[in-house]
Amino acid sequence: MKKIRINANAKINLFLEVGARRADGYHDIESVMQSVTLCDTVTVCAGEEVPEGIRLECGGLYTDERNIAYRAAALFFAESGSEPRADIVIEKRIPIAAGLAGGSTDGAAVLYALNAIYDGVLDDKKLHALAARLGADVPFCLDGGTALARGIGERLTPCAPMPDCHILIAKRGEGVLTPEAYREIDRTREGDDAFLPRRAYRMLAALRSGDLDRVGARLYNAFGALSYAETLGANAIADICRSHGGYALLSGSGPSVFALFADEKDAAAAEVSVRAVYPDATVCLCRPARKMTMDII
Numbered sequence: 001m002k003k004i005r006i007n008a009n010a011k012i013n014l015f016l017e018v019g020a021r022r023a024d025g026y027h028d029i030e031s032v033m034q035s036v037t038l039c040d041t042v043t044v045c046a047g048e049e050v051p052e053g054i055r056l057e058c059g060g061l062y063t064d065e066r067n068i069a070y071r072a073a074a075l076f077f078a079e080s081g082s083e084p085r086a087d088i089v090i091e092k093r094i095p096i097a098a099g100l101a102g103g104s105t106d107g108a109a110v111l112y113a114l115n116a117i118y119d120g121v122l123d124d125k126k127l128h129a130l131a132a133r134l135g136a137d138v139p140f141c142l143d144g145g146t147a148l149a150r151g152i153g154e155r156l157t158p159c160a161p162m163p164d165c166h167i168l169i170a171k172r173g174e175g176v177l178t179p180e181a182y183r184e185i186d187r188t189r190e191g192d193d194a195f196l197p198r199r200a201y202r203m204l205a206a207l208r209s210g211d212l213d214r215v216g217a218r219l220y221n222a223f224g225a226l227s228y229a230e231t232l233g234a235n236a237i238a239d240i241c242r243s244h245g246g247y248a249l250l251s252g253s254g255p256s257v258f259a260l261f262a263d264e265k266d267a268a269a270a271e272v273s274v275r276a277v278y279p280d281a282t283v284c285l286c287r288p289a290r291k292m293t294m295d296i297i
Contacts, residue, residue, distance in 0.1 A: 001049035002117045005295045006042045008109035009035040009144055010100040011137065012251045012258045014215065015203040018185050018222045026152045027182055032203050034162050035144040035289040038169060040106055041091040044113035050085040059092035068134055072107035075130050076114045080121045095282050097175025099252025101137040108141035109292060144291040146207065148200060160207040162288045163215060166267035168241060170274050171256040172281040173232040181253035184226050212262050216247025224250040237274055244270035
């Protein structure tokens with residue numbers, strides 16, 4: 001029996017453009033994704049001494065096929081040919097339905113841990129193929145760091161790391177269902193034959209410069225123009241962060257907002273202000289992250 005504990009990092013989108021809807025129902029995207037130190041703790045115990053079956057504890061969330069972490073374990077065992085024997089415990093810190101890949105990073109952590117426990121039975125290519133079957137953000141969460149994502153998010157190219165900074169993340173409201181967010185994007189573009197998707201070249205150049213001000217100036221998210229960014233308070237939270245010197249943007253399909261600060265005191269002041277205006281908001285401070293960290297227990 002082996003036990004592995006992983007800090008499964010959340011992600012933010014420094015750049016996110018959404019293309020046209022494809023024939024298979026998905027949308028092509030172009031995104032620059034960044035891991036942050038806000039994380040869930042995923043503990044996986046597996047092996048012959050573990051009772052048969054998959055058991056999941058996840059902070060009151062679903063513990064069956066409706067949970068991506070459970071599906072990740074089931075898919076791993078099916079593809080590896082190993083008998084399903086795993087106990088998984090997830091300590092949730094990442095807000096759910098928030099545009100921060102909280103579920104995706106848990107699924108990636110389960111894949112990563114099980115493959116380590118079973119001595120790398122799946123090579124990197126197969127592991128990433130399984131990740132893509134679980135969800136568009138899961139392949140990135142396996143790798144972490146800073147990456148350009150294309151396709152539906154599965155085509156990844158590492159890029160220059162984000163400059164170190166202080167990051168505020170705030171979420172207010174019940175959350176946004178990603179499929180509905182994409183449907184709203186489609187509705188807003190109906191009849192717009194002149195639409196041309198933006199490209200991430202300028203953000204990539206800003207990252208190569210290592211200059212936080214240049215990165216902040218190139219932040220972009222197509223979902224930020226949608227109506228719920230206003231009704232859920234995301235735009236107002238972003239304005240509060242900007243008033244304290246931060247560069248702020250919606251993350252993913254929202255409703256979470258992140259803001260980048262060079263100075264820790266400015267980030268802390270913004271946190272106080274957001275909590276004062278929105279006492280119901282979930283707010284945290286974190287930093288850029290490189291990779292998931294793993295401990296063998």
